[in-house]
Amino acid sequence: LGGQWPRYGLLDYFFGYLKLFGSMIARPLGFSTEVKKRQPSLGEKRSNRIWPVVRGIVIALPVIAIFASLLSAADPVFESRFTDFIELFNIDNLPEYIFRLVYILVFAYALAGTYLHAAQKSGEEVEEKSLISPFLGFTESAIVLGSVIVLFLAFVVIQFQYFFGGHTNISIEGFTFSEYARRGFGELVTVAFFSLLMLLGLGAITKRENETQRKTFSGLGVTLVVLVLVMLVSAFQRLVLYEFAYGFSRLRTYTHVFMIWLGLLLVTVVILELFRRDQAIGMTMILASLGFVISLGVLNVDGFIVKQNIQRELSGSVDSAFPQERPDLDAQYFLDLSDDAVPALVAGFTNELLPENVREKIGAALVCKQYDRRTNEFLPWQGFHLSRMFADMMFMKVDKQLDSYTIKDTDWPVMVETPSGEETSCYEYYD
DSSP: OTTOGGGOOHHHHHHHHHHHHHHHHHHHHHHHHHHHHHSOOTTHHHHHHHHHHHHHHHHHHHHHHHHHHHHHHHOHHHHHHHHHHHHTTOOTTHHHHHHHHHHHHHHHHHHHHHHHHHHSOOOSOOOOSSSSOOOBOHHHHHHHHHHHHHHHHHHHHHIIIIITTOHHHHHHTTOOHHHHHHTTHHHHHHHHHHHHHHHHHHHHHBOOOSHHHHHHHHHHHHHHHHHHHHHHHHHHHHHHHHHHHHOOOHHHHHHHHHHHHHHHHHHHHHHHHHTTOGGGHHHHHHHHHHHHHHHHHHHTHHHHHHHHHHHHHHHOOOOTTOTTTOOOOOGGGGGGSOGGGHHHHHHHHTOTTSOHHHHHHHHHHHHHHHHHHHHTOOOOGGGOOHHHHHHHHHHHHTHHHHTTSEEEOSSSSOEEEOTTSOEEEOOOOOO
């Protein structure tokens, strides 16, 4: 830190640690390059051909291991096929040996970078053209991208075999739709997200010295993104299946919107890569993040959840693959939602096309929300917002209709009795 650490602020420490982490990654390679420059060049042609391949394989192994574990957790059929492939080597404890080798190499590499960072003088700051100069050879990056592409391609082939092939193929594998939808959805989204980060990272640190290397790298990147998009479609279908079976929730809605923006971001990255506008990728990621946040506000998540779940009940369309798994309307979940949900609840409550028992469930949720308002009437002026005002206006429209419901608050939890005599709890729960 050059003796300047007593005067460092929080941002100085933050960027100081970022520089340290950058040194842990970049300095060993830079040090190795400097050493090679001082050595005689005789006999180096053969090593120059071998070592990029070795480095590429070493870098690719942990990447493949991480993505393979995520994809195995995401899909039981792929897990079975991948396990069979590993067993072909017939080596006991092979994953354990590979894991030990990888983390030993990673820690040794990081430790060397730390010592090199500490050994270098950090007195005056020198302006740099870019934060990180390309230091990784094209061969290494091509091996990493190619290895990941092969892994993703194997996963996509299995997906096309039985997931995109129809409902019957999933049933043959012994899984219901809800089990298949729940399993692996998060892993697939994680794979898509970190694949994008990996591609951006390699694009920033890979040396592309001629036009052929630039075109090859772009082609590998485009292929990777296309495969990731296919996996995103698979994950999106899993989510849609789960939403159809169990309805929408906040988490499912957030994920639904996030996946759309992630897909748009991936497509944009491909376009920027093809037109060699790599510098605009950072701004694109920021804009995609802002778009995701803004779209949630425009969508009105809580109102959207109520509308979709009521529409799901109104349509009454039951997929033959899991009719027993599709539960009735979970109106109690509506108690967890904010005032933004009240207009949609009132619209559903007054919709005569809905069955009477469904309307009573919605009415019970409205009565519980109204009771909560009346027992917590005090609200400071800072708590005023338009959603609450609109909710109050909607409550006034159905106030007389809600009089037929009876609140029973002598015991906990508070219960509400519907006109047909059914009792519903006003206790909230969270997904």
